[in-house]
Amino acid sequence: MRTQSDPKPFISIQFKRRMRAITSSLIVATGLMAAKFYSYHLTHSSAVLSDALESIINVVAAAFAMVSIWMAAQPPDPEHPYGHGKIEYFSAGFEGALIILAAIGIFKTGIDQLMFPHPLANLNAGLLVLVAASAANLGLGIILIRIGNRVQSLTLVADGKHVLTDVYTSGGVVAGLILVQWTGWMWLDGSIACLVGVNILLTGTRLVGQSFSALMDASDPMLLDRITQLIITHRHPHWIDIHQLRAWRSGNFVHIDLHLVLPRQYQIDDAHADAKVLEQMLIDHFDGNAGVLVHIDPCQEDDCPVCRKYRCEQRKKPFNNTRAWDRESLTANKSDGLASPPEKTAPDTGEKGNGDV
Template identity: 25%
Template sequence: MTDISELRKNNSWLMVRAAVASLLVSFTLILIKGWAWYISGSVALLGSLMDSVMDMLASAMNFMAVRYAIVPADNEHRFGHGKAEAIAGLIQAMVITLSAIMVMVEAVKHLITPEPIQQTDIGIIVIVLSIALTMGLVGYQKYVVRKTSSVAISADSLHYAGDLLLNLAVLAALVLGGYLGLEIFDPIFGLGIGIYLLYNVYLIAKGSIDMLMDREMEESEREKIIEIVRGHPEVRGLHDMKTRRSGLDSFIQLHLELESDISLHKAHRISHEVEHELQKAFPDAELIIHMDPEDVVAKENVQFEIPE
C-alpha cells in the first residue's frame, strides 16, 4: 500500500508540474505572437495567437482541475475527485471552439479583401521560436501522460501537438504571403487552422465524455486483466467484469469462479493472490473481487463475457 501511495504522490506532482509548464509556455507564446501579429497583420499569425490565448485559458483551468483531481478520496467523494479532469476537458473544448470560430471569421474577411503581410522576417522568427517551445512542452507532457494516464494533461498535450502543425501552416503562410506576394494563402491557411482546431475539439470532448460516462478501459487492458485472473491455477473462470477510469485512478471489479467445496480460508487466499497480481499490473487500480462457487455459477447459467 505504501508503494501505491508513493506512486500516486509522484504522479500527482508530475501532473502539477506539467500544468505549470503549460501555463508558462502559453503565456510566453501570447507575448511574442501578439507582438508579431501587431506588426505583421497576418491572419494566420492571428489564428496562432488566438489559439495561444485559448491555450492559456485552457491551461489555467487545467491547472485548477489537476490540483483538485489529485486530492485523495474523502467521506463525500469516496471514488476520488478524478472526474474534475474530464470537466476541465469539456471546458477546454468549448474554449477552443470559440477561438476556432473567431479565426475562421477573420479568415473569411481577408479572403474577401486580401491584405499584404508586413515584417515577414520577424513573424517567421517568432513562429520558429514558438515551434521550439511547443516541441519541448509536448515532449514533457507526453512523458507525464505515459506515467500518469492523465486525461487533462493528455487533452492539453493534444492541442499543443496540434499547435506544431498550426505553426508550420503559419510559417508557410508567412513565406508565401510575405516573400512571394501570394496574400490569398494567408487567410486560406487561417481557415484551415480553424478547421483543425475544431477537429481537436472533437478529440478532447470525446475523451472527457468517455470518462464522465464511465467508459470501459481499453480492450488490451481488459484482456490483460482476464489473462492474469485465468492464469491462476485454482481459478475456474470469471464473469461480470467491469472497469472504468477516473483521473489518476482505475476501478476494476469482477467475480471469481472457484471450486465449490473449498474452505472460506482457501477462497480468500486465492482471491488475495489474484488481487496481488492485478495490483502489480495496475498499481493505480482499486479492486473489488467477489467469489462465486462454480456449481452455483453453472446453475444460474452465468455467461462469461468481455464488455464491448
Template identity: 30%
Template sequence: MDERVKTARLSIISNSSLTIMKLLVGIFTGSVSILSEAIHSTMDLIASTITFFSVRISSKPADKEHPYGHGKFEDVSGVLEAVLIFIASIFIIIEASKRLISGKELGSSVLGFSIMFLSAFINFFISRKLYKVAEKNDSMALRADALHLRTDVYSSLGVALGLFLIWITNLHFLDPLVAIFIAVFILKEALNLLKTAFEPLVDVKLSDSEISIITSTISKYSSGYCGFHKLRTRKSGDKRYVDLHLVFPGNMHMKNAHDICDNIENEMNKSLENTEVMIHLESCDNNCSNCGLSNKSKCRNR
C-alpha cells in the same frame, strides 16, 4: 509539489509569454493568421490554467464526499479544453473568411515568420515534456494540454510557411487561407480529444488490450476456482476500476478462496498500475454443485 502540477505550471508560463508575443506581432503586421495563432494560444493558456487546477484537485486522496477519488476532474478538464479549442477554431475560420474577402495586405511578413518559428520551437519542447509526464502519470489533463501545444507547433509552422510564401510571391491572400487550413486541422484534433476525454465520464470500459491483461491475470490462478463472470471495468483519471464475480467449489475453505483473490489483485496491480480490484466470491450453484478442479470448465466465464 506533484510532478503533474509543476509541469502544468510550466505550460501556463510558456502560453502566457507566447500569447502576448503573438498578439503584439499580429496587431503590428495585421496578419490574421498570426492573430488566429494568438487566439489559439489564448485558448491554450485557458486550457493550461484548467489543467493546472484539475491536476491539483485530482491528486487529492479519496474523501468522504469522493470515495472513488477525484480522478474524473481530469476527464472534465479534457472535455472543457476540447470545447475551448472547438470555439477558437470556428472563430478563426470566421475572421479569416472576412479577411479573405476584404483583401487587406500585411505589414512585415519577415517579423511574423520569425515569431511563428520561435513559437513552434518553444512549444515543441514544452509539449514533449507534457506528453512525457502525462504518459508517466496517465494524466488525461496533461495529455490534452500537450495535444494543444502540439497542434500549436503544427499551426505555427503552417503560419510561418504561409508568411514565407507571401514574402516571396507577394500573394497576401495566402495569409487567411493558411489560417482557415490551420483552423480546420485544430477542429479535427478538438473532436478527437473530446471523444477521448468524454468516454471515462460515461464509464466506457477499458481498452481491449487492458481487458486482455486482466483476463490473462485471472486465468493464471484458474486451478483454484471454477470460473468468473460479470467482469466490469471503467476508468477515472489515472485510476482503473475492475470488479468481477469469482466462482469457487462449494466445499472450499473461505481463507483459501480469499488468498486466491488477494493473489489476483496483487498480480493485476503489477500488470496495470493504479488499478483497484473488487472481487465478489460465489459458491457454485446447483448447476455445478459437483464443480471441482477436474470439471471447472463447466462454469468458467459463464
C-alpha cells in the same frame, strides 16, 4: 469484498511530475502567447492573429488543467468515496470545447481577410518570432504527452495534443506567410487562417469525444486485455472460472470488479483467502493505484468441465479443459447466458493432476 491500496500521501511522486509538467506548460504558453501577439502587432496578419487567439486558449486550458490535476490528487472522502480522478476528464472536455470556440473565431478572422485582403508589414520579423515559438511549443508538446502517458494523466495528454495542434497551426501560418511574401497574393493569408481553423476544429472535436467516452465509463479494451493476461498468468488451479470482469479508470486510479467461481464446498475462510490473493495481485500490478471488488460465486454443475479440482466428490461431468480464458470469456455476463462462449481449445500443459486440491 472490496480491497484497495492504503491512501497515498497527498504529495506523491506522480503528483509532483504532473504538477511540474502542467506548470511548465502554463509558463511557456503565457510566454508564447505574448510572442505571437507581438508578431501580429508587427505584421497585422489574420493568420498570425488566428494563431495568437489559439494561444489564449492554451493559457486558459493549462490553468484549468493545473486545477484539475490538483483536485484529482486529493484522496477519497465521504462525499467522493471513489476519489476525484474524473475531474481530469472534465478538464480534457473543457479544453476541447475551448479549441472549438477558438476555431470559430479563426474562421471569422480568416474570412474577413479572404474577402477584404490588406497588405502585410514586417513579415521577416514576424516569421522569426513564429518559428522560435513553434520550436518551443514542439518540445513542450512532446514532453507533455510522454509524461501524461507515463503517469496515466488524460489532462496532460490532452494539453500536450493541444500544444502540438498549436505547432501545426504555427507551421501552417509560417508556410502561408512565406507564400504571401513570394507571390504578393494577400488573400492567401485569410485562406491559411481558415485551413488552420479546420485542423483546430477536428482536434477539439476529438478531445471532447474522448472526454465524454471516459466520463461515461466506456469499455477500455487495452485495459481489459492487460488485466486478463495478468489473471491468466497467475491463475490458481482452484480458480474454476472468472466472469463479468469490469474495469474503468478514474484519473490515475483503476477500478476493477469481477466474479470468481470457487468450489462450493469451500469454507468461508478459504474463499476469502483466494479472493485476497487475486485482489492483491491486481493492486500490486497497478502500483497500489487500484480498487478491486471480488464477488465469490459457488461452482455449479455446468462448471465441472473446466474445474481442475479432479478429485472432487461432487463432480457431475468430466474435466475436458476446452474453455480458454480470454477477454471475451472473462468479461461475459453469466446471468445473461454469455459465460460459455464458443469453445476454444486451451493448450494442454500436460500437468493434469497437479491441480488436485
